[in-house]
Amino acid sequence: MKAVFKAGAALAVLAMVVPADARSGGEHHAEVADGTTASDEAAKAEALAEAMRAAELWIEGQRQFRKIPAISAAVARGDETVWAQGFGTTDRAKTKPATPDTIYSICSISKLFTAIALMQQWEQGKVALDAPISEYLPWATLADDPRESVPVTLRGALTHSAGLPREADFPYWTGPDFPFPSQDQIRAKIASQVPLYPASTTWQYSNLGLTLVGETVEAVSGQPFADYVTANILDPLGLDDTRPGIPTGLYGGQMAVGWGALEPDGSRPQVALFDPAGITPAAGFSASVADLAKFAGWTLRLARSGEAEVLRASTLREMQRVHYVSPDWETSWGLGFAVRQEGGTTIVSHGGSCPGYRSALMIAPKEEMGVAVAMNAMDDPGTVARGIAALVKARGEAKPFDPVEGVSLSDYAGVYGGQPWGADYMIIPWAGGLTWLSPDANEPAKGMWRLRPLGEDRFRVVTDKGDERHEVVFERDRAGNVQAVRQHSNASPRLRGL
Template sequence: MKKLLLATCMTALLSAPALAETPEDALQSRFRAAEALLDANLVKESVPGAAIGIVHDQELIWSHQFGVESFRTNNPVTDDTLFSICSVSKLFNGIAAMNLVEDGSLALDAPLSQYDSGLGMTDNQGSEEPVTARGILTHVAGLPREGTRDYWADNSFPDTAGLIETVSTQEQLYRPYDHWQYSNLGMAMLGDVVGKLSGTNWDDYIDQTIFTPLGMSRSVTDMPFDLVGKGFAQGYYIRSPKGDRNAVEEHSFRAFAPAAGIASSVNDMAKFASWHFRLHEKGGQEILKATTLKNMQRVHWVGADFDEPAWGLAYATRRYGKATMWGHGGYCPGARTEFVMRLPKKIGVVMMVSANDVSPGAMVKTIYALTESAIAKVYNSKAENGTEAAAVNDGAAADKAVNLSDYEGSYAVANYDWDGYVGINEDGLFFMPIFSNDPVKNIENWVHEEGDRFRRKRKDDTLAEAIEFERDATGKVTGLVQHSYRSTKR
C-alpha cells in the first residue's frame, strides 16, 4: 500500500504541467516576498522608519523603504535618508587607521600613548605589552567597554579633553589578549590618534579619505539633527507600555564619533559595499591596498573554545549557516543597523531602523537566506553570458496552463498571525510564513496539479495535501484553502 501511494505521488509530480518562469521572475518574486515580510514585521513592532538594500558587486539591485523619517514631518523614508549607523562607524575608523598604517604614520603594535601621552591608562595587570591599535581594532587590548560614567543614558558624550581625562583615571581590565572585551572607549581613543596623525581631524579625514573617493556624498560623521524629517531619520526609544515612543533628543557623539557617530544612507552604504567587492576582485589600491583590506577581514581573534566573537581588524564575522559574513552591527540611541557582506558571492545587505528595540540582524539574515540563491542564479548567468537571464524553454512557455502571477501576494487568516506570502518559483509556487521564527527554513514549495489546484511538495519530492485557490466572479484570485483553513488574499 505504501509503495502504491508513493508511486501515485511521484506520478502526480512528474505529470504536473511544466511551468516556464525565468530566473529573473523568480528573483523579483523573492524580493516582493521580502518586502511583505519586512512590512508585516515592522508594522507589528511599530517601527517608525526603516530602509534596506541588497548590493550585488557594483550595483544596488534591490531596496525597500518603510515608514517615515519623523512623526513630525511624515516625509517618507527613501534610499537617500540618513540613519544613525551606530557601531558600523567602527569600520570607517578602522579603515582610516589602516590608511595611516600604510603610509607609515601609525604602527599597529606601537603603544597608543606614543601618539598621545594623554591616552596612557593605569595598568595593574602586569601586561606584557601596551595598549595598541591592533589590540583596539580586535577588541582584545584589555580596555574597559566604556568611560567612567554612562554617556549613553543621557547622550552626554565627552569632547577630546573629556576623553583624555576619563582615560587617565581608569585602569585596564585585563592584560592584552587574555580576553575579548568590546570597547567603545578603545575606538574613541584610536579615533583621537587618527585625527592627530592625519594632520587634520577625525571628521575631515574620514570625509576626505573615504566618503569623497567613494562618492558617499550624503554621509556625515555626526548626527545632522538640523535635517530631522528632511533627509535624516529621527531616532526613537523603546515603546512605553502604552505603545508610545519618545524621540531621541538632539546630541553629538563628539569624541565617541569614531565608535558610533556616522550617519549614512542605503545608497551610500551600497557604494561602501561595492568598494569591498571591487578591491577584492581587482586587487591594487583604492583607499587601501587590497592586501590590507583582506588582512583586516582575516580572523585575528577567536576564543580558545570558539565561544567568543571571531574578529578581524575592525571587522566582525557572522555565520549564516555554513556561510561566513563580514561586516558590523550597530546599536545606539534610537537606532539599529546591520551591515553584512558575503565576499565570495559579492552580495551585501544593509538595513537601518529608527528604533532601538528592534534588531535588524534577524531580518537581514532572513532576507539573505530568502534571496541569495536566486541572486546568484541571475547574476552568475549575466556574468557568464553577458546577457539577461534567459527564459526557460521547455516547450511549455507558449501554452502554459496557468499564470503563476495570478496567485502571488500576501494572504492572511482572520484573527490569527498566520500571514504568509505566496511567491513564484521557476517551476511553481512557494509559500513563506511571515511570522515564523525561521520563515525561510519553513518555506513550502507548491506544484501545479490542475486548474487552481496545487500540491505541497515534501522534501523527498513526494506530494502532500492540496491547496485550492479561490477566485471571484471576475476571475481574480481572492484566497486559498489549505488543511481546510481559509486564507484571504490582501
C-alpha cells in the same frame, strides 16, 4: 554600542546560482563572456526579482508587527546595488516616506571608517599596529594595574582585545540627554580609568578603544579626524550621505527621527537627538543604506580588481582576516571588522546601536554580496538582514516547476486570512509555482513549502524536502477572481491582492 548578527551561509547563494534544469529544454542558447547563457541570465534576474519582492512584503510585515517606524535596506552584488527600498515613515508626524537615501545614525559601523583611516596611515608607515598606543598618544595611559600585561596596542584596540574599558568614563548612553564627552574630557579622564583585563587575554568590545584609534589618526595625520575621513575616504568613494557626525540640519527631513524600545502597550517613546562629540570615531557617523551598499560594493571591487582605491587590496584583505579569537573560540575579529565563518561562507560585518537607531552591514567577500539595513527604532536589524539573505538563498536553490498551460500565477497572489489560528499570510509566485510567506515570522524562509501547479486552480503541496503532499484548490467568484484557498476541506479567504 554593537549589534552582532549571523547571516550564516545564506549570503553564499546570493550569487543566484540557477540549476541546469531550470534552462529551457534542449535548446541552444548563446553564451556570454563568463560561459553562462542568455537564458541563465534571464532566470537569475527572475529569481532575484521574486526573492526581492518577497523581501519587500516580509520587511513591511516585520515593520508593522514590530511597530518600527522606518526601515531602509539595500543589497549589493559585486560593485553594484541591485536592490534598495525604504519602508514606513521617518518623521514625528509619520508622513515622510523612508527611502534608501534616508539618513540614520549608524553608530558602531563608524568603526569601519575609523579602522580604514588608521590603515591608510599604516600603509604610509606612520603607525605600527603592535606599538603601544601611548607612543602616538602620550596622554592615553590608563591608571596603574598590578596585573601583568603586554602593552595596549592599536591591533588590540581594532580587535577589541586590548583589555580596555568598554567606555570612556562618562554616562553617555544614559537618557534622556545622552551627555557624550568632548575630546578634552576623554583625554583628561582616561588616566583614572583602569584596564578591565590584561591585554590580549579577553575579548571586550570597547568604544573607548576605537575612539583612541580615531585620536591616533588625528595625531599622526595632523588633521582633525572628521576632516581627514571626509577627504580621504568618504569623498573619494562618493559617499555623499555619510558623515563623521550627525547632520542636525537634516533631522526630521532626510534624516530619520529616533524612537526607543517597544513598550507593553505597543508604543515607542520619542528619543532625543544626540551629539556623539568625542566618541565620533567609535559611534558617531551617520549614513544611508544606499551609501552602505556602495561601501560594500567598494570592498568587493577592491578585492576583485586588486587595484589600490582608498586602500591597497592587500590591506583590505589584512583587515578582513581573523587577528584575534577569544579563548572560548566563540568570537573572532579582524581589524575593525567582525569576521566569522558559517556554513563554509566567510562573513565580514559590523552592526550599530545608538539611541533611537540600529543598523547592520554584512558582506560575503568570496560571493561578492552585501546587505545593509538601518532603522529608526531599537529593534533588531540583524533579523531583517538575515531574512533578506535567507529569501534570496531559498529562491536561488528552488528548482523551478514546469509551466502549466493556462495557469497565471499572479491570479493567486494575495493576502489570505489566518485568523484565529495565526496572522494573515501571503501567497506569492515562487519558482514556477507558489509559496506561503508569513510576515510575522522571524525566519521567512524556514520550512518554505511550495505549491506546484496542476491546472484548473489545483496545486500540489511540495515540502521543503521535496516530498509531495496533499492537493490545494483555489476558489473563484462569479467574476472569475480568486476568493479563497481550500485545503483539507477548510477554506481561507483571500482578503486582498498584493
